[in-house]
Amino acid sequence: NAGVMQNPRHLVRRRGQEARLRCSPMKGHSHVYWYRQLPEEGLKFMVYLQKENIIDESGMPKERFSAEFPKEGPSILRIQQVVRGDSAAYFCASSPTVDLYEQYFGPGTRLTVT
């Protein structure tokens, strides 16, 4: 059973470009969570999605960031008009139910904005 997949693993964007980060949850998991990790810091919750629904986006910046989890295909975290401060590692996690005690994390996408 494959784990949580994220791609790309590394992404370089110039300021002002768009970044698209993909997350394929584990098979049978319909709950996806996105986190951001700045250098030398812990992970910060961004958004929680179920299939086709955003459940909690309280950690998402109000502008430029959006997330989706369509009926078919991976979850996408989209950052428009990237700035240097967006450089970070972005992790997604999945779980089969909302109240399962364990979230399964992917390897992360490391975004560098030049």
Place this chain on the structure above:
Amino acid sequence: DAKTTQPNSMESNEEEPVHLPCNHSTISGTDYIHWYRQLPSQGPEYVIHGLTSNVNNRMASLAIAEDRKSSTLILHRATLRDAAVYYCILRHATSGTYKYIFGTGTRLKVLA
């Protein structure tokens, strides 16, 4: 949101026990205490969790203070593969769902 506080770093000798402390003085009654660890260049992985009682699993033990304002993760015999950043996390219930509130973590160094 409730916060966790952990020492920035700790060292241990290989094959000795390690006690990783965590303070969460503003924990609410429904918050679970979770521990995850993050190996270099990887995503976090689950270690253990608990609510009020001490917990044991194949990886570690979790000792929770009676007032729940602190907890300790215990690795019984540290190995070199246990070198990682250990996060003490509160699983916070909000609006019918849950989210993890990560602390800054403790970087554990294991000495051969």
